[in-house]
Amino acid sequence: MAMRSLAANKLRTFLTALGIIIGVASVISMISIGEGARSQTLTTIAKFGTNIITVKPGQKKNRHVRSGKVETLTLEDAYAIDKHIRRITGVAAQVYQSKQLKYGNKNSNSLVRGVGPAYARLANFKIDRGRFFSEQEVKSFRKVAVVGATVVKNLFQDADPVGKILKVEGNNYVVIGSTEPKGALSWFDPDDQIFVPVSTAQKRIFGMDHVEAIDVQAKNIEDIEAIKKDVKQLIRERHNIPLGKDSDFFVQNSSEWLNSWGDAAKTFTYLLGGIAAISLMVGGIGIMNIMLVSVTERTREIGIRKAIGAKRKEILQQFLIESVFISFLGGGVGIGLGIIISKTVSKIGGWDTIVSFQTILLAFGFSVAIGVFFGFYPANKAAKLNPIEALRYE
Amino acid sequence: MIQVEQLGKIYQLGRHELAALRDVSFEIESGEYVAVMGPSGSGKSTLMNLLGCLDLPTSGKYRLESTDVQDLNQDQLAGVRNKRIGFVFQNFNLLPRATALENIELPLLYGRVPNPREIALDALDKVGLADRAKHRPNELSGGERQRAAIARALVNKPAIILADEPTGNLDSKTGEEIMGIFSDLNRDGTTLILVTHDPIIAGHARRTLKMQDGLLVDDSAVVGENAPC
Structure with a gap:
């Protein structure tokens, strides 16, 4: 009806x-x-790992980061965290800058990331060919590099890069491995970068003493808050920051981001x-x-x-x-x-x-x-x- | 069957009161054929609405088949209209978008009667409209429409059929046909109440109630040559 x-x-x-x-x-x-x-x-955020705590130089106030030129974190801070903080599975200091890469007649301007050996695991990079560098190679400032998938594609035409000589700012680096592609984000392609030992990057490429970030991986996600507190206390002590004064670094974790x-x-x-x-x-x-x-x-x-x-x-x-x-x-x-x-x-x-x-x-x-x-x-x-x-x- | 006792209806028109019906009393037995006559404004339409359970009186009593109508609520009134009363209007009042058959089924559907289609077809047959079942009202002639309306009125086997100027929109020949149908229905035992101002039409009835100024002024059984044999 x-x-x-x-x-x-x-x-x-x-x-x-x-x-x-x-x-x-x-x-x-x-x-x-x-x-x-x-x-x-x-x-995409989860790809970078959710149980990572990052220590960065500068100050964080009310969600705003006041950084400027701060060079307060050192490689020694990273080693200290690795040595003294419990319930963590890895620490990786890092420095990064964009640099000119050259192989044969191919050029690219890619991110050069100086990191510790634990970085590949912390940042969820899987080794495709070859291997990642060791602690020994970091200690001895070795000129080795692990290249990302986009670099393999652009410079090496997808051929096996292991054993090849890559020029970074005109200096020769031996490629010892490559990583599996992670997929590009809209603002950043994590595969368009190479990894070199953090010590090598500091002394031989960038000429700096500080590090730009220290990544700490927690064993369990539940421990993240406790670890953050411990890390903060440890580095404040190391930097001789008196009680009541602001830290010259800040600690955040990716789940906060997430x-x-x-x-x-x-x-x-x-x-x-x-x-x-x-x-x-x-x-x-x-x-x-x-x-x-x-x-x-x-x-x-x-x-x-x-x-x-x-x-x-x-x-x-x-x-x-x-x-x-x-x-x-x-x-x-x-x-x-x-x-x-x-x-x-x-x-x-x-x-x-x-x-x-x-x-x-x-x-x-x-x-x-x-x-x-x-x-x-x-x-x-x-x-x-x-x-x-x-x-x-x- | 119908007992009306001192029935009154007062309409509130702004601050004025209009007594459309005053102290009307009568009885109608089962099987009677009654015409209600009177000039316009005499209260015959109001009486019709009250007898048809479309409205409730403001005073007095109306008893229809042992039901005290003035005590019913709106839904109970709807139920009485559905089961006990059949309406035939001057302007037919068929649903324009429904076929004749669907129009006749409608009271059965509201009454939740089983097999509505068969009963409706039966009713159509009774008014001689079986071959027009699938036609819409605008495809029917005036007489056919009124016959469909009569079929709808009697389909639920009501106690009374109320017809309000049923021939008012028809030519006299068609009007006679319709009156013939009413006479047949009455002979078969249906109680009929006919509202009209036309004395010839009223002459078909065996009893006439004359209304004036809201009062029942004359109630006479007409026994004579106009009465159906």
Whole structure:
């Protein structure tokens, strides 16, 4: 019965449903884009390891890093951490700068990262060919290098680089290994770098005494806070910082990053979803509007139905079914459209989008709820019509 | 079957009160054929609405088949309208988007009667409209529409059929046909109440209630040459 009047006003039904279609489609595509961005960010951050504590020179105040030219951390600090701090599985000091690399007639400007032997494990770099350098090679300032996958591709044309001689700033380095690709981030390609012993990098390439960061790997994630405290205390002692004075370094860990990024992405998703929900709401108001018109137009019909014995509940049901059907229809089409939009976005923008079952359920449930909510007032108005007046209505 | 006792209806029009019906009392037995006559504004429509359970009286009592109508709520009234009363209107009042058959099924659907289709087809057959079952009201002639409306009115086997100027929108020949159907129904035992201002139409009835200014001024059984045999 309800379907008949919808079928009789096909264009009107479609236009009314369009509001819901757009609303649901935008909810689904927005949330899927937001969720995709979130999971992409989290997986890339997780690639760098979540149980890593990083000590950096400078000061951290209220989330802002005041660094400038600070040269307070040394390789000895790293050794001290390795020696004195318990419940850790590795320490790697690092220095890094972009330098000119040359092999044969090929050039590239890549990051040269001076690190300790534990770095490959800490930063989740897997050895593809050859090996990583040893503690012994660090101690003896050896001129060896491990190259990243992008470097292998650009300089060595994907040939086996092990044993080849690579020129770093004009000096010869023996390539002893290469790493498996990790995949580029939008702002940084971790594979476009080479690793050399931190001591070699300090003395022979960069000419510096300090280190730019010390990575500490915790054995268990639960210990991270305790280890951070211990590290802080140890280095304050080593730097002779009196009580009550600010440290000349700061300690942070990647899970903090992960959390703040995750939170940011979540906020982003909520924001997008919220905007989309508003359009869904507007669609709902459209339904209410058209249902009110429909009730007025069909006053006489309502009068007839009441005269032949329709109860209030039955009139209410009839109009509610209509509005719920419109939003149901809109929800269904909107879901299809939303999925298409998010797939298109991921194809064109190269973004990951995640259309989860929960998102679909949420959007669908929401649209049907809107059909009930915005359909109720007009339906109730219809149900409460006085049969005599309704019959007399022209 | 119908007992009306000092029935009154007062409409509140802003600050004024309009007594549309005052102290009307009568009884109608099962199987009677009654015409209600009177000029416009005489209260016959109000009486019709009250008898049809479309409205509740402000005073007095209306007893329909041992049911005290004035004590019912809206949904109970709807139930009485569905089961016990059949309406025939001047302007037919069929649902324009539904076929004749669907229109006739509607009271059965609201009454949750099993096999509505068969019963509706039966009713259509009774008014001679079986071949028009799938037609919509705008594809039917005036007389056919009124016949469909009569079929809808009697499909739930009501205690009374209330007809409000049922021939008002029809030419006199078609009107006679419709009146013939009513006479047949009455002969088969259906109680009929007919509201009209046309004395010829009222002449089909065997009893006439005359209304004026909200009062019942005359109640006479007409026994004569116009009465159906």
